[in-house]
Amino acid sequence: MMYGVRCIGSIVPDNRLPEFPLVNEPVLEYKKGSKERKELEAALKKTAAKTEDVPIIIGSEEFRTNEVRHQVMPHNHSKKIAQFYWADKKLVEKAIKTATETQVKWDRTPIAERIKIWQKAADLMAGPYRQELNAATMLGQAKTVIQAEIDSAAELIDFIRMNTFYLKEATKYQPISENAKVTKNSLRFRGIDGFVAAISPFNFTAIGGNLAYTPALMGNGVLWKPSDTALLSNYVIFKIMREAGVPPGVVNFIPTDGPVFGDNITASPHLAGINFTGSVPTFNRLWRQVGENINIYNNFPRLIGECGGKNYHFIHPTADVQSVVNGTIRSSFEFCGQKCSACSRMYVPESLWPKVKEGLIKVRDTLKIGDVTDFNSFTSAVIDDKAFARIKSYIDHAKSSKNLEIVAGGKYDDSKGYFIEPTIVQSSDPLDKIMTEEIFGPVLSIYVYKDKELDQTLKMVGTSTRFALTGAVFSKDEAFLKRALDELKLTAGNFYVNDKSTGSVVGQQPFGGGRMSGTNDKAGGPHYILRWCTPQSIKETFVPLNEVDYQYMRE
Numbered sequence: 347m348m349y350g351v352r353c354i355g356s357i358v359p360d361n362r363l364p365e366f367p368l369v370n371e372p373v374l375e376y377k378k379g380s381k382e383r384k385e386l387e388a389a390l391k392k393t394a395a396k397t398e399d400v401p402i403i404i405g406s407e408e409f410r411t412n413e414v415r416h417q418v419m420p421h422n423h424s425k426k427i428a429q430f431y432w433a434d435k436k437l438v439e440k441a442i443k444t445a446t447e448t449q450v451k452w453d454r455t456p457i458a459e460r461i462k463i464w465q466k467a468a469d470l471m472a473g474p475y476r477q478e479l480n481a482a483t484m485l486g487q488a489k490t491v492i493q494a495e496i497d498s499a500a501e502l503i504d505f506i507r508m509n510t511f512y513l514k515e516a517t518k519y520q521p522i523s524e525n526a527k528v529t530k531n532s533l534r535f536r537g538i539d540g541f542v543a544a545i546s547p548f549n550f551t552a553i554g555g556n557l558a559y560t561p562a563l564m565g566n567g568v569l570w571k572p573s574d575t576a577l578l579s580n581y582v583i584f585k586i587m588r589e590a591g592v593p594p595g596v597v598n599f600i601p602t603d604g605p606v607f608g609d610n611i612t613a614s615p616h617l618a619g620i621n622f623t624g625s626v627p628t629f630n631r632l633w634r635q636v637g638e639n640i641n642i643y644n645n646f647p648r649l650i651g652e653c654g655g656k657n658y659h660f661i662h663p664t665a666d667v668q669s670v671v672n673g674t675i676r677s678s679f680e681f682c683g684q685k686c687s688a689c690s691r692m693y694v695p696e697s698l699w700p701k702v703k704e705g706l707i708k709v710r711d712t713l714k715i716g717d718v719t720d721f722n723s724f725t726s727a728v729i730d731d732k733a734f735a736r737i738k739s740y741i742d743h744a745k746s747s748k749n750l751e752i753v754a755g756g757k758y759d760d761s762k763g764y765f766i767e768p769t770i771v772q773s774s775d776p777l778d779k780i781m782t783e784e785i786f787g788p789v790l791s792i793y794v795y796k797d798k799e800l801d802q803t804l805k806m807v808g809t810s811t812r813f814a815l816t817g818a819v820f821s822k823d824e825a826f827l828k829r830a831l832d833e834l835k836l837t838a839g840n841f842y843v844n845d846k847s848t849g850s851v852v853g854q855q856p857f858g859g860g861r862m863s864g865t866n867d868k869a870g871g872p873h874y875i876l877r878w879c880t881p882q883s884i885k886e887t888f889v890p891l892n893e894v895d896y897q898y899m900r901e
Contacts, residue, residue: 358532363514371503389477400430400581405444406594417577420488421727421763428578433602438610441598445541445567446616448595453537453565461510467590468506482579483551484718488726501552504852512872530886535879537565540618543611547623548575555583557621564878568597619648626653652864655815657847659692662821671705673846678790679768687816687848692792699794727763734764737787749775808837815859818842
């Protein structure tokens with residue numbers, strides 16, 4: 347043991363940060379005559395009246411190329427709400443250089459200062475920019491009022507606020523220092539040298555904000571590739587974060603062709619990570635490219651992906667029929683089933699099927715499908731012509747297959763908008779592709795099982811698809827629920843008991859699944875931020891080392 351006088355003070359700054367609560371952003375109701383409804387109606391008119399020009403943004407510079415694209419309203423595809431430009435190879439390379447160079451300076455910004463910026467951004471989103479975010483999401487992604495409010499307001503704000511809370515809490519842990527007068531041990535969070543590529547989807551505005559700005563919060567430089575069909579709402583987020591104080595170059599806004607982006611980020615030795623939400627084939631391609639280039643990188647790139655699912659509702663003979671019907675309608679058909687968590691397959695016992703079928707048809711027939719500015723619309727159009735064609739192909743398959751029967755719906759029309767009726771299909775084959783493949787649209791497939799075959803049907807839930815994102819069990823039998831909790835343990839990253847398979851809330855149900863549904867890093871929970879930092883352990887010694895041998899050697 348060393349003895350002596352402390353000769354210098356600690357060079358590591360105090361990590362303690364101001365305390366603040368962990369609370370969810372309230373979801374506004376938009377009742378007739380309410381303040382928020384009037385503000386939203388004004389924002390919708392303003393957003394619809396123009397075509398926003400959205401540049402590529404690298405550092406503090408704006409770029410426009412000859413590759414001009416437009417974002418249209420899915421429910422009225424003759425109307426353009428944004429004009430934007432695809433970055434070419436040179437611009438992607440410029441963005442990589444900018445983000446990598448900026449990361450070094452940004453990482454030295456104290457955590458307390460970063461947290462203040464994020465909290466200011468959340469306040470801007472909750473206040474003056476709330477309805478601009480909602481209007482851009484409604485018109486650009488065909489979300490109804492409540493679906494936009496939950497997503498582009500409440501969930502986005504929760505991600506921005508709560509990730510700062512999780513970061514504050516994480517800094518409270520410090521290693522053991524047995525005698526702090528002699529040695530002090532500490533831990534600090536660093537960003538990863540290089541850049542992080544954030545590739546976000548169309549279906550949740552909030553996901554775009556989380557994918558790009560959580561790595562940035564942790565001290566990283568980011569290239570954000572937004573979805574072409576969520577371009578305007580994502581651009582609003584970018585502008586808000588800049589206004590709040592995120593310096594130029596920390597997050598760079600790079601609309602571009604997917605392969606151009608993927609090929610160039612994976613070819614750079616500075617790639618530090620990919621934060622992705624999208625399809626399995628795209629994530630597989632990126633993962634394969636990283637693997638092929640593994641020897642060129644300065645770091646082992648972090649790969650985080652959420653890739654969707656074939657989510658289920660499993661109905662026990664004791665289930666409450668009304669809960670099954672209402673929960674399934676909402677889970678399957680809100681936002682046209684364009685949720686990673688949407689119920690896409692359901693298993694119903696023969697004994698309950700007549701009542702469940704009657705209830706599903708009755709409620710489905712009351713749903714209004716139309717323009718999102720009509721506050722009576724339950725849902726609207728699917729996102730674009732590609733989605734329309736894909737979903738249509740499954741409905742056409744149901745019409746032609748001897749194993750399938752369309753119980754309700756089945757119509758589609760893309761003359762004005764990309765409209766597809768909420769469609770319910772009964773399958774006599776539990777392994778038909780409509781029961782096993784992700785459709786990502788308003789199509790619910792149902793297999794009716796014999797009550798005596800409950801056990802083998804339960805096993806089929808986990809063996810018939812490669813996905814494992816969300817799932818729900820409906821039952822009043824507590825013994826069965828306990829058994830199902832074990833039997834279905836690996837079939838869903840988010841599991842619901844007597845509730846629908848959608849609707850996870852940041853801070854309440856951290857989200858993500860395994861198998862081909864993704865890497866299950868649980869966005870919205872406390873561990874997600876840690877995936878985007880590289881901690882450093884520090885030991886400081888305050889006394890001189892005067893000996894080389896040990897006491898026992900002198901005995």
